[in-house]
Amino acid sequence: MKDAEKLFLGKNPYRTKDDGAFLRAVRENVRFHAENNPKYAQILDRFGFCADDIMNEADLYKIPVLPTLYLKRNELFTVPKEKLVLKAASSGTSGRASVVGFDRKSMLYGFGMTARFFAFYHMISIFPANYIVLGFEPDGQTGLGAAKTAYGVTKFAPAVHRTYALVKTGHGYVENKEGVLNALLRHEKQGFPVRLVGFPAYLYFLLRELKQRGISLRLHKRSMIILGGGWKRFAGEKIDSDALFGLAHETLGIARENCLEFFSAVEHPLPYCKCKNGHFHVPVYSRVIVRDVETLLPVPNGTPGILSFVSPLVTSMPLVSVMTDDIAVLRDAKYCGCGIQTPYFDVLGRANARGIRTCAATAEELAGGGKT
Amino acid sequence: MNLIHGKRMNAEQSKRELAQIGESVLRSLAAGRLARKDVIAACDKLSRKLSEQEHLALLVSSGMRPELAKTELAAFKSMLSRGYLERRVEREFGDWTERTFQPLDMDRSVRQKWAPLGVLLHISAGNADALPAYSVIEGLLTENVNILKLPGDGDELSLRILEELIGIEPRIAEKVFVFDTPSDDIAAMERLADAADAIVVWGGDAAVSAVRSMAKPDTRIVEWGHKISFAYVSGDEVSDGELTELARHICETNQLLCNSCQGIYVDTDSFEQVTAFAERFYPILERAAEEDPLPDNPFRAAQATLALYTEELEAVHMKKRVFRGKRCGVVAYGDSALTPSCAARCVWVRALPGECILQTLKPYKNHLQTAALVCGKGEIRKFEEALVAAGAVRIVSVGGISAHYCGMPHDGEFALRRYMRIVSCEYEGADGTGDRSNETK
Numbered sequence: 001m002k003d004a005e006k007l008f009l010g011k012n013p014y015r016t017k018d019d020g021a022f023l024r025a026v027r028e029n030v031r032f033h034a035e036n037n038p039k040y041a042q043i044l045d046r047f048g049f050c051a052d053d054i055m056n057e058a059d060l061y062k063i064p065v066l067p068t069l070y071l072k073r074n075e076l077f078t079v080p081k082e083k084l085v086l087k088a089a090s091s092g093t094s095g096r097a098s099v100v101g102f103d104r105k106s107m108l109y110g111f112g113m114t115a116r117f118f119a120f121y122h123m124i125s126i127f128p129a130n131y132i133v134l135g136f137e138p139d140g141q142t143g144l145g146a147a148k149t150a151y152g153v154t155k156f157a158p159a160v161h162r163t164y165a166l167v168k169t170g171h172g173y174v175e176n177k178e179g180v181l182n183a184l185l186r187h188e189k190q191g192f193p194v195r196l197v198g199f200p201a202y203l204y205f206l207l208r209e210l211k212q213r214g215i216s217l218r219l220h221k222r223s224m225i226i227l228g229g230g231w232k233r234f235a236g237e238k239i240d241s242d243a244l245f246g247l248a249h250e251t252l253g254i255a256r257e258n259c260l261e262f263f264s265a266v267e268h269p270l271p272y273c274k275c276k277n278g279h280f281h282v283p284v285y286s287r288v289i290v291r292d293v294e295t296l297l298p299v300p301n302g303t304p305g306i307l308s309f310v311s312p313l314v315t316s317m318p319l320v321s322v323m324t325d326d327i328a329v330l331r332d333a334k335y336c337g338c339g340i341q342t343p344y345f346d347v348l349g350r351a352n353a354r355g356i357r358t359c360a361a362t363a364e365e366l367a368g369g370g371k372t
Numbered sequence: 373m374n375l376i377h378g379k380r381m382n383a384e385q386s387k388r389e390l391a392q393i394g395e396s397v398l399r400s401l402a403a404g405r406l407a408r409k410d411v412i413a414a415c416d417k418l419s420r421k422l423s424e425q426e427h428l429a430l431l432v433s434s435g436m437r438p439e440l441a442k443t444e445l446a447a448f449k450s451m452l453s454r455g456y457l458e459r460r461v462e463r464e465f466g467d468w469t470e471r472t473f474q475p476l477d478m479d480r481s482v483r484q485k486w487a488p489l490g491v492l493l494h495i496s497a498g499n500a501d502a503l504p505a506y507s508v509i510e511g512l513l514t515e516n517v518n519i520l521k522l523p524g525d526g527d528e529l530s531l532r533i534l535e536e537l538i539g540i541e542p543r544i545a546e547k548v549f550v551f552d553t554p555s556d557d558i559a560a561m562e563r564l565a566d567a568a569d570a571i572v573v574w575g576g577d578a579a580v581s582a583v584r585s586m587a588k589p590d591t592r593i594v595e596w597g598h599k600i601s602f603a604y605v606s607g608d609e610v611s612d613g614e615l616t617e618l619a620r621h622i623c624e625t626n627q628l629l630c631n632s633c634q635g636i637y638v639d640t641d642s643f644e645q646v647t648a649f650a651e652r653f654y655p656i657l658e659r660a661a662e663e664d665p666l667p668d669n670p671f672r673a674a675q676a677t678l679a680l681y682t683e684e685l686e687a688v689h690m691k692k693r694v695f696r697g698k699r700c701g702v703v704a705y706g707d708s709a710l711t712p713s714c715a716a717r718c719v720w721v722r723a724l725p726g727e728c729i730l731q732t733l734k735p736y737k738n739h740l741q742t743a744a745l746v747c748g749k750g751e752i753r754k755f756e757e758a759l760v761a762a763g764a765v766r767i768v769s770v771g772g773i774s775a776h777y778c779g780m781p782h783d784g785e786f787a788l789r790r791y792m793r794i795v796s797c798e799y800e801g802a803d804g805t806g807d808r809s810n811e812t813k
Contacts, residue, residue, distance in 0.1 A: 039689055046688045069682040293674040294698050296681065306674050327674055351674035359497065359630045361598035361739045363711055365577045 003028065004312060008113040013120055013283040014340045022284070022312070027051045029312035029320045030063060037078040040318045060310045061289050061298045063321035071100070071267050071322070079103045079316045100266050103316040110269060110313060113285055117271050118156055121260055123226070125157040130187040132180055134198025134206065135229075136173060137164040149264070153197045153226055160192050165202045180206060184217060184252075193222040196252075200227045200261070201237065204244055210251040218253040225254055228262040241278060263347070267322050268309045279336050279344035286311035288345050290330045291323065301330050304348055325351045373522075374552055375531055378538045378545030386551055390560055393549065393567045397491045397517050400546045405488065405515040412457045414541035415509065419452035421536070430529060437667075447776070448502065456778050457513065463779025464786040472803040481803035487795045488515040489592065493568035495521045495555075495583060496530075497575035505530035507572060508548055509537075514791040519564055520550045555579075561586055570594055570791070594790045599630035599741035599783060600710060603770060604755060605649070606639035606726060606747035614746050615653055618770045619660035623700075625774065626666070626716040630783070631742045631766070633773060634713045635720035639747070643706050643723065647693050650704035650721040654695035661699035661717050676701070676715035683714065708732050710740075726755065733762035741783060742766040744773045 003025040007018060031051040034041045044050060047064045054060065066076075077084070084101035102110065118124055131154045138151045154162055163183040166173040187194045196203060203225065210217070225248055245259040263272040263280050272280040282288045289298050290305040299305045307328035310321050328345045336344055374386035376396075381389065389396065422445060431441035450456055470485035492511045496504035504520055504527050511518040522530065531550065538545045553560045565571055565583075570592035573583045580595050587593055603618055618633060625632040638649050666672070680696040683703050687694055691706025700717040708724050710733060724732055733740060740763040745755055756767045765784035768775070 042688050043685060064685075066685065067678050067682050069678055070685050073682070074686065293670045294677055296677065304670055306678065323678070325675075325678065327670055349671060351671050351678060359574075359598055360628060360632055360634065360712055361600040361630075362576060365598055366600065366710060366712070366736055366739055 004109060008109040008285055008313065009116065010284065011116060013113075013117050013285070014281060014342050015284055016341050018284055022287070023054060023057065025312040026060065026063075026310060026320060027054050029315065030054070030318075032315060033078050033318040033320065037076065037318055039074075039076060040078065057287065060287055060321070061291070063310060065291075065296070065308050065321045065323045066267075066318065067323040068265070068267050068325055071319075075099070076317055077101060078318060084316060100269070100314075100319070101316055102269075102314065106314045106316050113313070114152075114271060117273075117283065121273060123153075123156045123224070123260070125193075125222075127157060127193065127222070128160045129157040129193045129195045129223075130160050130183070130190065131162040132183060132187075132194065132196045132206075133162055133164045134196060134202035134227075135164070136166045137168050139168050149228060150197050154195070157193070157195065160190070161187075165198065165206070177206075177209065181209065181213075181215075184210075184219075185215075188217045188219055191220065193220040193224065194252075195224045195226060196254075197226045199229045200244065203227060203248070204237065204239060207244070207247045207251050211247065216251055216253075221253075221255070223252070223254050223258065225252075225259040226262070227260070228264060241274070265322075265324060267319060268311065268324070270309070270311055270313060275336065275338040275340055275344070277336050277338045279331075279338070279346060281333070281336070281338075281340045281342045281344040283342070285313060288328075288330050288343065290328055290345070293327075293351075296323075301332055301343065304329050306351060307345060307347065327351055373526060373528075373531055373550075375534060375548070375550035378535075378542065380531075386553075389549070390551060390553065390563060393519065393563060396549065397519070397567050400517045401490065403546065406512065406541075406543050406547050408461070408513055408515055410541060410543070411509075411512045411515075412454055414537050414544065415452040415457055416454035417540045418533070418536055419449050419454075421540075422449045422452075430532065452509075459778050461513065461788065464788045480800065483797040483802045483804070485795050485797070486792045489791055489793055490569040491517045491519065491567060492570050492572050492594075492791060493519045493521065493564050494572045495574065495579065496523055496527075497579065502527075502529045502533060503574065505533040507574065508534060510787055511572070511791060512544065512547060514788050516547075516791055518548050519568060520548065521555075521561070521564060522550060522552045526552055555582065558586070565591060572596070572791070596783060598739065600712060600736070600739050601631050601633055601742035601744070601766075601773070602710065603633050603636045603744040603746060603773075604639070604724070604729075604759070605636055606745075606751060606755065609748065610746050612656065614770050615656045616660065618744065618746070618773070619653070619657040620664070621770070621773050622657065622719060623660045623664040623717055627713045627719075628716070631773065633719070633742075633744060634711065635722065637708070637722055637724035639726050640723050641725045643691055643704070646706075646721050646723045647704040650693060650695055650702045653719070653721065654697075654700075654702040657700045657702060657717070657719060658697055665699070666716070672716065676718060679714035680718060710736050726758065729755070729758040730762050733759070733764075737763040740764045742768060742773060744768050744770045746770055 003021040006021045007025050034044055034051060043064050049062060049064055053062060081101065083103045085104055085107055087099060087101045115124065133150050133154065135150045163180055165176055165180055167176045241261060245256050248254050248259060249256060261274040264270060270283070270286050272283070275281055287310045289308045289310065290303070291297060291308055292299050292305055296306070304327055306323055307326040308321065308323040312320055327348045327350070329348065330343055330345045332343055333341050374381040376386065376389045424442065424445065427445060428441055431445060432438055436444065465486060470483065472481050472483045474481045494504065494507045494511065496507055504522055508518045508520050534548055534550065551564065553564070555561060565587055568591060571583050571587055572594045573580055574596045576598045580597050583593060622633055627634055636653065638646050640646065680694060680701045683692060684694045686692055693704040695702045702719050702721060703714070704721045708722050708728070711720065713719055743759045743764045745752060745767060747755060759767060
C-alpha cells in the first residue's frame with residue numbers, strides 16, 4: 001500500500017501533486033472491499049461498477065456512494081469484527097447514530113494523517129497545556145465519536161489537567177458550568193497554555209457566561225481554541241465565527257489566529273480545517289463531490305448540492321465514497337485567496353424539510369412503543 | 373414574546389410576572405369565572421372580523437401556501453362562529469351541564485355539574501399555525517384560567533389572535549397568561565406547572581415524557597401526542613378514482629399531520645401483490661404531485677433523494693422495491709411494520725392480511741389515529757372492528773381522510789370534557805328547590 005502511505009503520511013496536507021497516488025489508492029481500496037465484503041460487492045454489481053472503471057478524477061463520482069442514512073441502518077464491515085481496534089458512534093442528532101469501526105491499518109494511516117495535519121496547524125507541542133473539553137467526558141461504553149475525538153485532541157500537547165463541560169453521572173451527563181469557570185480562573189495563574197476543545201455552542205455559552213459575570217481573563221499567549229461539530233440543537237442561538245472568536249479574545253485573551261474550526265464526520269473520519277477566510281479546503285487525502293439534490297450527479301463548482309467525499313483511508317469498512325446530509329457548495333481555490341491551492345467547500349445547512357413541523361408520529365416513537 | 377394582563381412584555385418584565393404567577397392565577401380565580409357564553413360571543417365577533425383582505429397575508433407570511441391559507445382561514449372562521457361553538461359544546465357534553473336527580477339508592481336529590489379544572493398550563497408544539505391560541509380558546513370555553521407556554525420559536529399568529537380576543541372582551545386579559553419561557557428552563561417550567569391544575573401538552577413522546585417527569589402527582593396531564601394514520605386496501609375492485617383521492621390527500625398534507633396517510637397496507641400476504649400495487653399507485657401519485665407541485669427547496673429535495681436512494685441501496689440485499697421520480701416515491705416492503713413515510717410525498721406499501729390486523733397493529737396502540745378503508749361495502753364493518761380493536765380512533769373512506777366536522781372527537785376524546793370535572797353536590801337543598809323530583813335530565 002505504498003500509495004496510501006505516500007498519500008496519508010506526506011508532509012503538506014494541501015499539496016496539489018500526488019503523481020496519481022490518490023487514484024491508485026482509491027482503486028486499490030475499492031478492489032479490496034469488493035473482494036472481501038460480499039454485501040458491498042452486491043451493491044457494486046447493482047450499479048455495474050468495478051474498480052477499473054476509475055480511469056481519472058472525473059470518474060470518482062461513479063463509485064456507488066453510501067449515504068449516512070445507509071450506514072446508520074446497515075452494518076457493513078469488510079474485516080472481521082474482532083480485528084476492529086476502535087469503534088465510534090455519531091451523536092445521532094436526528095435519531096439514529098452510525099456505528100463505525102476501524103482496523104489497525106486504518107488507524108495507523110488515520111493517526112499518521114492526523115498528526116501531519118495538526119502539525120501543519122502547529123497544534124502538536126511538547127509544551128504541556130491545561131484542557132477545557134467543551135463536550136462529553138469520555139465514557140468507555142457509549143463510544144460517542146465526538147467524545148473520542150475531543151479526548152484525542154487533548155493528546156496533542158501533554159495534558160496537565162482536563163476539565164469537561166459535560167460530566168458523566170453514571171446515568172447520563174450533567175453540565176459542569178462552575179467547574180469549568182473555576183478551572184479557567186486557576187489556569188490563568190498557572191502559566192501553561194490553555195486549550196479549549198469541543199462544540200462551538202458550548203464555547204459560546206461559556207464565553208457569554210464570562211461576559212455576564214464581567215470576567216476578563218488573560219490566558220497564556222499560546223492558548224488555543226479548537227472547535228468541531230455543529231450547533232445541533234442549539235442552532236437557534238448560532239452566531240458567526242467572527243463574533244464568537246471576537247468574544248473569545250475579549251473574555252479569554254486568545255488571539256484570532258489561535259482559534260481553529262474543524263469539520264469531520266464519523267462516516268468520513270478525515271479532518272477539514274477552516275482557513276483564515278473561513279473555508280474548508282480539501283486536503284490531499286480526499287476529494288469532495290457536490291451532487292445534484294435529485295439526480296446525485298456532480299454539479300458544477302459554485303452550485304449547491306449534497307456534500308459527498310471520496311477517500312481511500314478506511315479498510316475496515318467501505319467508506320471510500322460516502323454522502324453526508326449536508327448541503328454545500330464547492331469552489332475553486334482562486335475565489336478564496338488564503339494561499340491554499342486546493343478547492344474549498346462551505347456548508348449551507350442540513351438536508352431536511354426545513355421549517356416544516358409535524359404532528360405525525362416519528363419512527364423512533366413508533367419503534368419505542370411510547371418510551372423515550 | 374410574552375402576553376400578560378393583556379400587554380406584551382419583554383423577557384425581564386415577564387420574569388417578574390413568572391415569579392408571582394401563583395398569586396396572579398389565584399387572583400384571577402377569586403375574581404370569578406368568565407362565562408362560556410361571553411367567550412363564545414367574543415369568538416363569534418372575532419370570527420366575523422376575520423377577512424381575506426386583512427388576515428390572509430398574515431397566514432401567508434407565516435409560511436403557508438396562499439390556497440391552503442384560504443382554506444385554513446375559512447375553517448378557522450367557521451370554528452370560531454357562535455353556531456359552531458354552541459353546537460360543539462352540545463355534542464361534547466350532551467344536553468346538560470347541570471342536572472338534579474334523585475339517585476336510586478338515596479332518599480334526597482343531588483345536583484351534578486360540570487366545573488372547570490381551574491388553571492390549565494398549555495404547552496404547545498409548533499406544528500400547526502395558531503394551534504397554541506386554539507388550545508387556549510378551548511381552555512376559555514371551559515371557563516378555565518390559562519397559562520400558555522409558546523413553542524421555542526414563538527408564535528406571532530397565536531399572539532395576534534389572543535390580543536384580538538382581549539380587544540373584543542377585555543376580561544379575557546386576566547384569564548390568559550402567555551410566556552415564551554424555553555422548555556429547558558426547568559425552574560421556570562416547574563413554577564408554571566405548580567400554578568396549574570392540569571398540563572395540556574401538545575407534542576411528541578419526548579415532550580410528553582418531559583411533562584410527565586416534571587409534573588407532580590397532584591397535577592393532571594392531558595396529552596395530545598403524535599399520531600399516525602394509514603390506508604387499508606382490500607379486494608380487487610379498487611378504482612383509480614379512489615386511489616387518486618388518496619394520492620391528492622398525500623400531496624395536499626405532505627404527510628405532515630396526524631391524520632395524513634403515511635402508507636398503504638394491502639390485504640395480502642404476497643410481496644408480489646404488494647409490489648404490483650406499488651407499481652400501480654406510483655403513476656397515480658406522480659400525477660397528483662405534478663398537479664400540486666411543491667416550491668423548489670434543495671434541502672427538502674435532498675432529504676427525499678437521500679431517503680429513497682438509501683431504500684434503493686437496501687433493496688440490493690433486502691425485500692424491497694423502490695419506485696421513485698423527481699416529485700414522489702413509492703416503496704414496497706417485505707414486512708408489515710407501521711412507520712412514518714421516509715420523506716414528503718413518499719408512500720410505503722406493505723402486506724397486512726385482514727386476519728393479522730389486530731396482532732400487527734396492537735403494539736402501536738396509542739399512536740394509531742386514522743385508518744382510511746378502501747374495500748368492498750360488505751367488508752367495511754369487519755375491518756372497522758379489527759382496526760378499532762387494534763387501537764385506531766377514526767375510520768374513514770379515502771375521500772374523507774382530511775375532513776373535519778363540528779363535534780368530531782380529537783384523537784378519541786372530547787377535548788372540552790378533559791378540561792372539566794363533574795362536581796357532585798349532596799347537601800340538603802342542593803337541588804335548589806328541596807323538591808324530590810324523579811331523575812331528570
